[in-house]
Amino acid sequence: MSITLIWFRRDLRLEDNPALIHALEAGGRILPVYIHAPEEEGEWAPGAAARWWLHHSLQALGGELARRGAPLVIRRGPSRTALEALVRESGAQRVVWNRLYDPAVIRRDREIKAALREQGLEVKSFNAALLMEPWAVSNRSGQPYRVFTPFWKASRALGAERQSPGPSAPAHLPGLSGAPATESVEALDLLPHIPWDTGLAATWQPGEAGARQALARFAEKALEDYDRGRDRPGRTGTSRLSPHLHFGEIGPRQVMAVCTRARERAAGGVDRFLSELGWREFAHHLLFHFPQTPTRPLDRRFEDLPLADPREVPFEAWCHGRTGLPIVDAGMRELWHTGWMHNRVRMITASLLTKNLRAPWLEGARWFWDTLVDADLAANTLGWQWTAGCGADAAPYFRIFNPVLQGERFDAAGDYVRRWVPELAQLPDRHLHRPWEAPAAVLRAAGVDLDRDYPRPVVDLAESRRAALAAFEHIKARPKAD
Structure with a gap:
């Protein structure tokens, strides 16, 4: 019997899963x-x-597989050793998976496939994972794109928007009558030992069912207004699909x-989304073609950018929302x-971190990597660079976001700041994004004692902008190498 x-890796679903489809079509x-x-x-x-997230997503996938007759077997790596052992134990003649595109994983998978x-x-x-393979899109010279607009235009011309999903999850899966031994999800020790995750549990539903619900909710309630609502952090105007996609x-x-079906009623929002x-x-196109970029800038001039003395960078204040700049702290x-x-x-x-504070972008990228469920x-890499x-x-480089002006523009009513920086909640709108400028009487009436309840800004925005631009002048004339 075949x-x-x-x-399974980062393809924790049963619907539109090409590896699963191929396995079922092979029979056995x-x-x-x-x-x-x-x-x-x-x-x-x-x-x-x-x-x-992985802990809960694996639990969800395991439950769905077991209900359909093919329980998930969990093992520890090395991956090649575990796969070879499972082939021997099961008598499998065929191994299939869905591709990942991180440089270290590409190297590993090539070695395992050959072995x-x-x-x-x-x-x-x-x-x-993608609409188009990273190597399928190139410019007229056969080189990878470095600018988004022509990349997306070329991708659309190649049919990126015409991709159709695969079949729904089958009601029954032909599993083995005696599956090999497995570890439990709990044994992987993925959850924190100190319970800091209550906010995550209250916010998210990991798993395929949660992903479908998130997409349906977005398509019904936010997609039509996405072009206008996506920049307003105080409202639910984005899809929040990023961890489900990851x-x-x-x-x-x-x-x-789903979005294409909604185009008639929500054309502007659909096109923007x-x-x-x-x-x-x-992002995946760039990572594939420039695998050095997770730790090195694509524009090599920036390797010589003068940075601030690390001892003078208030990195901990930035990490924990104590910069004295309300929209930054809220975020x-x-x-x-x-x-x-x-x-x-x-x-x-x-x-703020990379320009006003002139800290290495990689430090911020690593903090996001540890704290984002959609890391x-x-x-x-693309976002930070x-x-x-x-x-x-x-x-x-001269585009430096002013957090005060950004807050006043995109959180004018203060819903976002008031939710995440509640010590400022009683300040009137006109002072909410710059509390250090509020008159003493206004601060007293709002119950805000600067320095005790909320810090003053850790940096002078105007002065730090000038310093950042001066640092850029140091490297601007150098050629862009990669």
């Missing part, structure tokens, strides 16, 4: 497997918030299909509590 081993029995080997991802092993094929196994991998609980083809899916594709507290931050606020907080190497001015299609 047996196919399906290696299937053996679903998850191998825990974070050490194989190098310095970008999942952070604390992502491990929390298993040498042993006489049929081994195939598939695309479940863990593969839903695929971009499924998202594309699809371009955000395109930005996700662009960092939202991140700590929920494992997520609104994208507009991600840019504001990153700009994705491609997206995290974009804001720092050193990546592809980057914001010009």
Whole structure:
């Protein structure tokens, strides 16, 4: 009897899962497997918030597989050793998986594929995570794109928006009658030992069912107004699908299909949101072609950018939302509590760290990596390098987000700041984003004692802007190498 081993990784779903589809079409029995080997991802092993998500997502997937007749087998790495053992124990003739695109994982998967094929196994991998493979899109010179707009135009011309999802999850799966031994999800020790995760549990529903609900909720309530609402952190104007997409609980083809059906009633919102899916594709395109960028700037001039003395950078105040700049502090507290931050606020907080405080962008990227439930190497790298001015299609270095003006523009009524910085909740709107300028009587009436209840700004915005631009002058004339 034919047996196919399906290696689940960050494709934790049963619907629109190409590896699962292939295994079922091959006939015979299937053996679903998850191998825990974070050490194989190098310095970008999942952070604390992502491990929390993974725990619950694996529980959800395991439950769905068991109900359908094919329980999930969990093993520890090394991945090649675990796969070879499972092939021997099960008698599998075939191993299939869906591709990942992080540089360390690409190297590992190539080695495993070659080794298993040498042993006489049929081994195939598939695309479940992207609309287009990173190598499928190139400019007229055959080179990778570095600017988003022409990249997305070329991707659309190649059919990125015409991708259709695969079939729904089957009601029954032909599992093995005697599956190999398995570890439990709990044994992987993914959850925090100190219970800091209550905010995550109150905010998210990891798993395929949660992903479908999030997409349906977004399509029904926010998609139509997405073009206007996506920049307002005080309202639910974004999809919040990023962690579900990262863990593969839903695929971009499924998202594309739902959005396309809504185009007639929500054309502006759909077009804008699809371009955000395109930005996700662009991030993976860049990571694949420039695998050095998680730790090195794409624009190599920035390796010589003069930075502030690390001893003078208030990094801890930035991490924990005590900078004295309300929208920055709101964002960092939202991140700590929920494992997520609104994208507009991600840019504001990153700009403050890399430009006003002149800290290394990689320090911020690592903090986000540990605290975001949607920590994705491609997206995290692109986002930080974009804001720092050193990546592809980057914001010009002289574009420095003023957190006061950004707060007054995008959180004018103060809903966002008042939620996450409650010590300022009683301040009137006109003083909410610059409490240090409020008259003493206004502060007293709002119950705010600066320095005791809320800090003054850790940096002078105007002076630090001038210092950042002066630092850029130091490298501006150098050639852009990569």
